[in-house]
Amino acid sequence: MGIIEDALNKNWRQAIEFSKGTCSYCGIDLLLNRLLYATMQLDHIFPRSKYPDLIDDSNNLALSCAYCNHSKRDFDPAELKGEPSMLSQNDSKAKLLKMISEVKHLNLQNSSAQFLKNETFYLEVLKHYLPKFYSQEPT
Numbered sequence: 301m302g303i304i305e306d307a308l309n310k311n312w313r314q315a316i317e318f319s320k321g322t323c324s325y326c327g328i329d330l331l332l333n334r335l336l337y338a339t340m341q342l343d344h345i346f347p348r349s350k351y352p353d354l355i356d357d358s359n360n361l362a363l364s365c366a367y368c369n370h371s372k373r374d375f376d377p378a379e380l381k382g383e384p385s386m387l388s389q390n391d392s393k394a395k396l397l398k399m400i401s402e403v404k405h406l407n408l409q410n411s412s413a414q415f416l417k418n419e420t421f422y423l424e425v426l427k428h429y430l431p432k433f434y435s436q437e438p439t
């Protein structure tokens with residue numbers, strides 16, 4: 301593997317280890333099933349738009365579900381008196397993530413409701429299309 305692939309894998313591995321495979325914001329277990337696994341994202345804790353220096357800093361990455369990453373968007377932890385120096389210590393990084401979760405209302409209730417909605421959507425799509433596939437004569 302090349303340098304870029306190695307770095308990407310290192311970032312993912314580090315983020316997964318840090319949060320033990322759960323979303324850093326709502327705590328949903330992203331290793332529970334394939335649907336959740338597929339929603340895994342790496343969130344830039346201090347947003348890329350405002351902190352270009354931290355784009356490649358693995359300490360600035362947090363494992364996140366798609367819902368939380370999308371909800372957090374460009375929220376700047378500086379609004380909570382957060383500083384990039386907090387990222388280098390596991391305790392203060394965890395504390396910062398918790399503060400962000402609270403202020404952005406990122407919790408299991410909100411994220412799982414969103415996932416249920418998505419799953420219902422996929423089931424509707426399947427219900428719509430599957431009968432059409434099954435009714436086709438094999439060629």
Ligand SMILES: [Zn+2]
Nearest residue numbers: 323326365368
């Ligand atoms: Zn989440």
